[in-house]
Amino acid sequence: MDIINLKIKAAQIRIDLMQMITRAQAGHTGGSLSNTDILTALYYKIMKHSPENSKLENRDRFIASKGHSVESLWCILADLGYFPKEELETFSQFGSRLIGHPNNKVPGIEMNTGALGHGLSISVGMALASRREQIGYKVYCLMGDGEQAEGSIWEAAMAGAHYKLGNLVGIVDMNGLQISGSTSDVLSSDPLNEKWAAFGWNVIEIDGNCMEELVATFEAIDSTSDKPTLILAKTVKGKGVSFAENQVGWHHKVPTEEQLQSAVAELQQQIDSYRKELVANEYNS
Numbered sequence: 001m002d003i004i005n006l007k008i009k010a011a012q013i014r015i016d017l018m019q020m021i022t023r024a025q026a027g028h029t030g031g032s033l034s035n036t037d038i039l040t041a042l043y044y045k046i047m048k049h050s051p052e053n054s055k056l057e058n059r060d061r062f063i064a065s066k067g068h069s070v071e072s073l074w075c076i077l078a079d080l081g082y083f084p085k086e087e088l089e090t091f092s093q094f095g096s097r098l099i100g101h102p103n104n105k106v107p108g109i110e111m112n113t114g115a116l117g118h119g120l121s122i123s124v125g126m127a128l129a130s131r132r133e134q135i136g137y138k139v140y141c142l143m144g145d146g147e148q149a150e151g152s153i154w155e156a157a158m159a160g161a162h163y164k165l166g167n168l169v170g171i172v173d174m175n176g177l178q179i180s181g182s183t184s185d186v187l188s189s190d191p192l193n194e195k196w197a198a199f200g201w202n203v204i205e206i207d208g209n210c211m212e213e214l215v216a217t218f219e220a221i222d223s224t225s226d227k228p229t230l231i232l233a234k235t236v237k238g239k240g241v242s243f244a245e246n247q248v249g250w251h252h253k254v255p256t257e258e259q260l261q262s263a264v265a266e267l268q269q270q271i272d273s274y275r276k277e278l279v280a281n282e283y284n285s
């Protein structure tokens with residue numbers, strides 16, 4: 001998929017997740033909107049994976065360590081055909097397997113996550129297994145910037161560097177906010193770039209809502225290197241829905257019907273402008 005189509009896809013996923021959260025009146029709106037571009041780049045362009053065979057041995061692994069913002073992931077897995085799209089209507093309802101955190105009863109989910117701070121340790125183990133068994137898959141682990149306060153992350157960081165896991169990619173969704181305030185006020189982990197570099201990781205800083213930068217960065221990672229990679233992806237919490245952008249309350253606030261209509265209209269406008277760009281590009285080529 002090319003860059004403009006990836007941007008259209010990301011906007012469509014944002015519409016899907018806003019509808020799903022409004023229907024359920026539950027969900028982590030802000031963090032799902034901030035990570036949508038990262039997940040879209042990974043699932044539609046970068047990762048080797050198969051919706052028809054979710055257990056494909058050499059599939060790349062994705063671990064959502066910031067498991068609370070699972071809504072974008074549910075919408076992407078449904079869109080790709082890991083499970084029927086209608087199942088999104090059961091999100092967060094009693095008896096549904098689409099719960100508020102990743103659940104490995106759902107095809108495409110590797111691990112149950114949600115207790116922050118555990119995903120990177122799991123990812124280190126998976127990346128090590130890939131190396132030792134010579135299977136050749138990569139492991140992508142998405143963490144939050146608030147999550148960086150969890151001590152267990154830094155044990156995993158040491159292990160990832162110690163085992164020279166070039167096939168391991170950590171991504172921090174740097175939206176500047178966590179559940180109760182700004183990340184720097186609640187418990188600052190600055191300077192994250194120097195910390196990860198000191199722990200032996202190859203650190204890259206990018207705009208995590210910019211599809212061009214995301215794709216170029218993921219494509220340039222050398223998984224045969226002897227250093228794991230850590231991407232500090234600067235994002236906007238609530239990205240794409242202006243009334244939710246950079247608002248701490250939207251961590252787990254849910255839209256009213258009116259707010260949903262306004263969000264969908266805004267996102268649809270983005271899609272329309274990308275479509276115009278597509279047509280113009282085709283006309284010029």
Ligand SMILES: Cc1ncc(C[n+]2csc(CCOP(=O)(O)OP(=O)(O)O)c2C)c(N)n1
Nearest residue numbers: 031068114115116144145146147177178179
């Ligand atoms: C171990 C643990 N402690 C507390 C929580 C409650 N909690 C859920 S989300 C969150 C804030 C996470 O902030 P951040 O990592 O920045 O995520 P994002 O901003 O992307 O939503 C907290 C404290 C949790 N899920 N796990």
Ligand SMILES: [Mg+2]
Nearest residue numbers: 145146177178
């Ligand atoms: Mg955050």
